[in-house]
Amino acid sequence: MIDLADVRAARTRIDGRVRRTPVLEADPEPFPPISRLWFKLEQLQHTGSFKARGAFNRIRAALESSAPAASGEAGPPVSGVVAASGGNAGLAVAFAAAAHGLPAEVFVPETAPPVKVKKLRDLGADVVQVGTKYADAYEAAQARVSETGALFCHAYDQPEICAGQGTLGLELLEQTGSEVDTIIVAVGGGGLMAGVATAVEGRAHVVGAEPSLAPTLHSALAAGGPVDVDVAGVAADSLGATRLGEIAYAVSTRADVASVLVDDADIEQARNFAWHQYRLVVEHGPATALAALLSGAYRPADGERVAVVLSGANTDPSTLR
Incomplete structure (x- = not known):
């Protein structure tokens, strides 16, 4: 579990390391009865997604704990980092590790988009491709951590990761003058949702949008806890977790x-809408959040003020139609 104090501490820790991404006030007319609509342009973040926030917070927190305290005690030294990722989390970890002069080893599925694999290598990470899904990469990464003692950066289910992602929510409240009623975020493993819901709890409501072919949050809420689900569809490269994180589940129930x-067709339509109407290039993951509005899967109340988090842009723009 995380709380608002954790998110505020993360904000202090990563200040100057990540971008304060802009908010675009969009035309609410295509989405009646919304009165105001904002897009949080997190695809402009370092490495092209929100994941840089959590990665910096995790690594900097570990470095802080490894420094000698007043008592003379210190945690284990951080000599390198390991991550398992469908792409975006690995990119963020590689970037944050390089910023601190640390080597990074990133395990990704063999199905990871080539554009993301290339970017990982460009950032200096040692990339290991294994299996066909995130769970395979995760298992291999865990084995590597056991061998080397490197710092493991989870893609979505560590307190420091979730708290770092939550800094986005603090920014969004400030940028909208705290006038936003509802924030829609895409959910895979749930780290972004957990962080944002914690940051805005009691001030705005969070809606988790998921592909029908990767319903981790939906299934967890129905089952009373995280359960394994089959993952497929166009957004599987960024929303490819097969199980909601424990932190995400705890926060989702606490914050309602x-x-x-x-559906995939709605995700494709939303992605093309963002391009044609606003010239915004986003990947299928964040398009899932926008699709919740376009498709009517989420039906706002009369006069509701809504923000959609466009959380990543590591995609091939030539696939836009």
Whole structure:
């Protein structure tokens, strides 16, 4: 579990390391009865996604704990980092590790998009491709950590990771003058949802949008806890977790996060809408959040003020139609 104090501490820790991404006030007319609509342009973050926030917070927190305290005690030294990722989390970890002069080893599925694999290598990471899904990469990464003692950076289910992602929510409240009623975020493993819901709890409601072919949050809420699900569809490269994180589940129930499902066709339509209407290039993951509005999967109340988090852009723009 994380709380608002954790998110605020993360903000202090990563200040100057990540970008304060802009908010675009969009035209609410295509989405009646919304009165105001904002897009949080997190695809402009370092490495092209929100994941840089959590990665910096995790690594900097570990470095702080490894420094000698007043008592003379210190945690284990950080000599390198390991991550398992469908792509975006690995990119963020590689970037944050390089910024601190640390080697990074990133395990990704063999199905990871070539554009993300290339970017990982460009950032200096040692890339290991294994299996066909995130769970395979995760298992291999865990084995590597056991061998080397490197710092493991989870893609979505560590307190420091979730708290770092939550800094996005603090920014969004400030940038909207705290006038936002509802924030829609895409959910895979749930780290972003957990962080944002914690940051805005009591001030705005969070809706988790998921592909119908990867319903981790929806299934967890129905089952009373995280359960394994089959993952497929166009957003599987960024929303490819087969199980919601324990932190995400705890926060979702505490903060009453809603879950809505959208089909692949709606995700494709939303991605193209963002391009044609606003010239915004986003990947299928964040397009899932926008699809919740476009498809009617989420139906706002009259006069509701809504923000959609466009959380990543590591995609091939030539596939836009």
